[in-house]
Amino acid sequence: MPKPYVPNDKWSQRAAKEGYRARSVYKLIEIDLRYHLLAPGKRVLDIGAAPGSWLQYASEKIAPTGKVLGLDLKEIEPIAENVVTRVVDVSDLDRVTEAIFSMEWDKVDLILSDIAPNTSGVKDVDQWRSIELNQHIAAIAWKHLRARGTVVMKVFRGKDFDAFTHELKTKFSRLKVMSAAASRDRSREVYVVCSGPILASGK
Ligand SMILES: C[S@@+](CC[C@H](N)C(=O)[O-])C[C@H]1O[C@@H](n2cnc3c(N)ncnc32)[C@H](O)[C@@H]1O
Structure with a gap:
């Protein structure tokens, strides 16, 4: 039986104590500890970034x-000098591209996405919406990631998951799937970490 939703669990309490805007920061910390993604000087795109705990952590690590x-x-309250935020719908590739070019970046080193659809409570629908959003993230990564760059995507597991990861394997040279300890016990979310976009012309 899945455990019931606990709004003020240990991760939320820890986030409040440590000054992070959301409990999800501990998922990024775990991903970063495993894959060593964030380092000084990196150009990082964080999609589905509000309220901003991933931005807070990334900002410190790349400084x-x-x-x-x-x-x-959603609007994001200011975080630090090395963090720029924009209100953009991820499905609008032109607006995403505009935002990236406004940073005067040619390519991005790392794309992080903790994006989540508004959940309906109907498992298959929510899972499909998560896949749809991630198809946009994959398209952005394919267009904007540098050749040896990495993209991290939060995906809800379900019947379309295998087809999606299969498609990703045709576009990226490496793919790993990990679950994070801070994901709620009842959650089916996993993080898909892809690197090396195939056919990308980036540096
Ligand atoms: C779980 S929250 C992200 C939490 C964030 N990683 C943090 O640490 O604060 C998921 C976010 O995805 C955003 N989102 C959902 N659909 C989106 C879309 N089409 N375009 C951009 N953002 C979207 C939501 O507005 C929400 O803020």
Whole structure:
């Protein structure tokens, strides 16, 4: 039986104590500890970034020379000098491209996405919406990621998951799937980590 939703669990309490805007920061910390993705000087795009805990963590890890661009449907309160945020819908590739070019970046080193659809409570529908959003993330990564860059995507597992990862394997040279300890016990979310976009012309 899945465990019931606990709104004020240990991760939320820890986030409040450590000054992070959301409990999800501990998922990024775990991903970063495993794959060593964030380092000083990196150009990072964070999609589905509100309220901003991933931006807070990334901003510290890439300082002093790196920058993070955070995109979301919602406004994000200012974080730090090396963080720029924009209100953009991820399905609008032209607006995403515009936002990236406004940073004067040619290519991005790392794309992080913790994007989640508004959940309906109907498992198959929510899972499909998550896949749809991630198809946009994959298209952005394919267009904007540098050749040896990495993209991290949060995906809800379900019947379309295998077809999606199969499609990703045709576009990226490496793919790993990990679950994070801070994901709620009842959650079916996993993080798909892809690197090396195939056919990308980036540096
Ligand atoms: C789980 S939250 C991200 C939490 C964030 N990683 C943090 O640490 O604060 C998921 C975000 O995805 C955003 N989102 C959902 N659909 C989107 C879309 N089409 N375009 C951009 N952002 C979207 C939501 O607005 C929400 O803020």
